[in-house]
Each structure stands twice: as structure tokens, then as C-alpha cells.
Amino acid sequence: MTADLPSASTSTSPAAEIRAAIVDITPAMVAAAPIGLLYGALATAKGMDVVDVLLASGLIFAGGAQLAAVQIWTYPVPIVALLVSTLLINARYILMSASLAPKVAHLRLLGRIVGFHVLADENWAMSERRAGGGRISAPYFFGMGAVFWVNWMAFSVLGALTGPLIGDPTRFGADFAFTAMFIALTAGFARSRTSVMVIVAAAASAALVHLTLGAPWHVLAGALTGIGVAAALGGGREERTA
Amino acid sequence: MTDQSATLVAILGMAAITFACRISGLLLGPRFRPTGRLRAAFDAIPPAVLTAVIAPTVLVTGPAETIAAAVAIVAALRSSMLVTILAGVAAVVALRHGFG
Numbered sequence: 001m002t003a004d005l006p007s008a009s010t011s012t013s014p015a016a017e018i019r020a021a022i023v024d025i026t027p028a029m030v031a032a033a034p035i036g037l038l039y040g041a042l043a044t045a046k047g048m049d050v051v052d053v054l055l056a057s058g059l060i061f062a063g064g065a066q067l068a069a070v071q072i073w074t075y076p077v078p079i080v081a082l083l084v085s086t087l088l089i090n091a092r093y094i095l096m097s098a099s100l101a102p103k104v105a106h107l108r109l110l111g112r113i114v115g116f117h118v119l120a121d122e123n124w125a126m127s128e129r130r131a132g133g134g135r136i137s138a139p140y141f142f143g144m145g146a147v148f149w150v151n152w153m154a155f156s157v158l159g160a161l162t163g164p165l166i167g168d169p170t171r172f173g174a175d176f177a178f179t180a181m182f183i184a185l186t187a188g189f190a191r192s193r194t195s196v197m198v199i200v201a202a203a204a205s206a207a208l209v210h211l212t213l214g215a216p217w218h219v220l221a222g223a224l225t226g227i228g229v230a231a232a233l234g235g236g237r238e239e240r241t242a
Numbered sequence: 243m244t245d246q247s248a249t250l251v252a253i254l255g256m257a258a259i260t261f262a263c264r265i266s267g268l269l270l271g272p273r274f275r276p277t278g279r280l281r282a283a284f285d286a287i288p289p290a291v292l293t294a295v296i297a298p299t300v301l302v303t304g305p306a307e308t309i310a311a312a313v314a315i316v317a318a319l320r321s322s323m324l325v326t327i328l329a330g331v332a333a334v335v336a337l338r339h340g341f342g
Binding site for chain 2: 031034047048052055056059060061062064065066068069071072075076077079082083085086087088089090091092093094095096097098099100101109112113116117119172173174176177178179180181182183184185186187189190194195198199202203204205206207210211215218219220221222223224225226227228229230231232233234
């Protein structure tokens with residue numbers, strides 16, 4: 001931790017900053033809990049053990065990529081497809097970290113690296129809001145990242161431990177909970193005509209490739225089709241929103 | 243490679259890629275601000291990838307999954323993630339029973 005460095009954004013105490021961080025991230029932790037349970041249960045149903053789940057949630061710490069990986073997981077393990085899928089899903093972190101970097105530039109490099117390892121959509125958004133264009137304090141940044149990280153690992157492991165006791169999660173339609181969650185996440189991005197066209201194009205392409213080439217290539221094909229549609233349409237929209 | 247070691251390689255590889263993406267912003271610095279088509283392409287990544295992952299389940303698995311996905315889409319546009327998940331799961335359980 002680099003809490004010895006001064007926090008420029010606020011004059012409140014470190015304890016108050018950590019409390020504020022926990023209050024801000026609590027709704028996201030509640031929302032992440034069932035997703036973590038589901039991840040652990042689905043991963044063990046695919047043959048991963050509890051240690052695998054703990055490693056994945058602690059080291060990857062990216063729910064979307066982890067759940068997508070479980071979806072395309074098979075034996076022998078399709079390592080290349082898993083890595084490509086992970087890169088495609090997590091490429092957004094390049095932009096998110098570039099945006100947050102100047103707000104933590106006053107912290108030690110090692111601290112920034114550790115803190116950015118636990119940068120997820122939710123705590124990134126909260127940190128950006130807290131910074132408000134200025135700096136963010138070390139206790140707030142690290143406190144929030146730490147509790148959100150531990151929360152995700154704890155519920156993933158709980159899901160991995162309880163999943164086998166409950167039995168095949170697909171009996172309860174739990175496999176479809178993943179699909180429904182991705183529909184909810186996707187709907188959050190469907191804010192413009194361009195994004196709706198991206199979604200339609202990606203869906204059509206992925207379904208077609210799944211029928212022809214098969215899994216897991218539909219992920220790459222669908223993603224590239226959607227991204228291509230956005231790039232083709234993108235120039236004009238940018239001027240209006242800029 | 244055994245399944246166990248392949249699992250470990252996959253997890254560590256996914257972790258390394260994710261870490262590289264998260265750290266890259268610290269190297270790119272605040273001047274990396276894509277505009278125009280590049281920005282549009284970056285913005286499209288999350289919905290395009292999320293859609294591509296679930297498209298086979300939604301479109302080419304069976305009528306129960308397709309109809310339940312339609313129910314979930316309606317719920318997602320009107321309600322919270324929790325309601326969307328509950329509605330989608332309830333629909334797929336009922337429809338799989340009906341079509342089964």
C-alpha cells in the first residue's frame with residue numbers, strides 16, 4: 001500500500017476514505033454475489049476444481065471473460081480460443097485504465113500496478129466518479145479494489161463448493177442464467193442505433209459460424225463482425241456526440 | 243498436455259492477458275484518446291463480444307432457449323439485471339418442460 005503519499009482530492013482521514021469506498025461499492029458486491037456463485041457452480045460442472053476456481057477468480061478477476069470461458073470450455077481445453085476470447089472481452093480495460101491512470105499518477109508505481117490488477121467495471125466507474133477529474137486517494141482506491149476482489153473470490157469458491165452438492169445446475173435452468181445475465185449486460189450497451197446494429201450483426205454472424213465452423217470460433221467471428229460494423233458506421237456518429 | 247495442466251495454462255494465460263490490458267493504460271498515458279472509427283470500434287467491443295458468446299444459445303439451440311431469450315430481452319429493456327435473470331430462467335425451465 002502507498003497510503004503514506006498525500007491524497008490531493010480530499011482532506012478526510014484514511015479510515016473515512018475506506019468507509020466511503022465500501023459504501024460506494026456495496027451495491028455492486030451484492031450484484032456480483034449470485035454471479036460469482038453461478039460461475040463457481042458452472043465451472044465445477046465443467047470439470048474445474050475449487051483451486052482452479054480460486055485461481056481464476058483471483059488472477060483473472062473478470063466475470064464476463066470467466067463466464068464466457070466456462071461457456072466455451074471443453075476437453076481438450078481450447079487454450080487459444082480461450083485466450084482470444086479473453087483478449088476480446090477485456091480489451092475495454094485498455095481504455096478504462098488509460099482514463100483512470102492520470103487520477104492515480106501520484107501513487108507509487110507498484111501500488112498502481114497492484115491496484116490496476118483489481119480494476120473491474122464497477123470499481124473503475126466508482127473510482128472515476130470519486131476522482132471527478134481530479135486525483136483519487138490511495139485508501140479509497142485500494143480499499144475498494146480489495147473488498148471487491150475478495151468478494152468475487154469468496155462467492156466463486158462458495159459456488160464451486162456448493163455446486164456439486166446441488167447437482168447439475170442446468171436442471172434448474174441455471175445455465176440460462178448466464179445467457180440472461182449477458183442479455184442484461186448487452187442491453188446496457190444498446191443505447192444508440194449503431195450499437196443495436198452491432199448487436200444484430202454480431203448475433204447473426206456468431207450463430208452462422210457456430211452452425212458451420214462450430215464452437216468456439218463463433219466468438220471471434222461475431223465479435224469482429226460487430227466491431228467492423230461499428231467502425232464502418234462510426235465516423236459520422238462521433239462528430240455528433242463529440 | 244493433461245487436462246489438469248491445460249486448465250492451469252489456460253487460467254494463467256487468461257490472467258496474463260487481462261493483466262496486460264489493465265496495466266496498458268498506465269503505459270499509454272492520458273494522451274491515448276481514440277477518436278472516429280477507432281473509438282467506435284473500441285466502444286463496440288463489449289456488446290459485440292457479449293452477443294457473440296450467447297448467440298448460439300439464443301438463436302440455434304432450440305425454441306425453448308430462443309423464446310426464453312426474447313423474454314429476457316424484454317425484461318432487460320424494462321427492468322434490472324436480477325429480474326432479467328429470474329424471468330429468463332423461469333421461462334426456460336417452463337419452456338423446456340413444455341417442448342420436452
